[in-house]
Amino acid sequence: MNLTIRSVRIEDAVFINEMRRMDGVRENTLGIISERLSRNEEYIKSLSENDHMLVAEVEENGVKKVVGVCSLNVYRNNRMRHSASIGIMVHSDYQGKGIGKALMTKILDLADNWLMLVRVELTVFVDNTRAINLYKSLGFEIEGKKKYAAIRYGEYADEYIMARYNNIPVKKNNDNRIGDIGV
Ligand SMILES: CC(C)(COP(=O)(O)OP(=O)(O)OC[C@H]1O[C@@H](n2cnc3c(N)ncnc32)[C@H](O)[C@@H]1OP(=O)(O)O)[C@@H](O)C(=O)NCCC(=O)NCCS
DSSP: OEEEEEEOOGGGHHHHHHHHHSTTTGGGTTOOTTOOHHHHHHHHHTOOTTEEEEEEEEEETTEEEEEEEEEEEEOOSTTSTTEEEEEEEEOGGGTTSSHHHHHHHHHHHIIIIISOOSEEEEEEETTOHHHHHHHHHTTOEEEEEEEEEEEETTEEEEEEEEEEEOSOOOOOOSTTOOOSOOO
């Protein structure tokens, strides 16, 4: 398989829309069958410098197509800019072939070594074993459970909150902490 990981382009929206709606992806993400292509196009156009989106592109018989996507959204809040959330999906026909791992490895290199993030977090349905195994293999740990977090198959399904920590700063003494500025 000829696999390239690259930054997203507007023309990838059609593949992303198809993936978000398909069986094998939709039920493990927050996709919905009625999602319109225009929404995906607008989303790509609206990405800011804090939003990083990589796609996995394969070439088969001379035809290129996007079969995976991974995004890293760095929080904009001044006091949370050391942290980001991650989302990932791989086309159901291409799962279990190492594409998810390749995407996550690339985006974590960006997070660790180019943005120097400390905390990367995500949520995952508690029964999504494949995704949980992937995240654990890359250093994520389960921090807690969100009960009744999202609708799926006519039920409210639980999600784990998972996070991975890196570049943790050495704690300084607190001599320069101002605290409450008394008046
Ligand atoms: C979860 C997902 C992103 C993983 O990507 P993938 O390309 O299928 O996974 P990979 O082939 O790269 O495998 C990565 C790891 O997942 C685990 N894994 C793979 N196949 C598995 C299976 N059938 N059962 C359990 N774990 C499995 C393994 O730990 C594997 O690492 P290893 O190969 O070093 O053992 C992909 O399956 C997917 O998009 N699923 C639907 C949408 C989704 O769940 N998104 C995540 C929402 S939180």
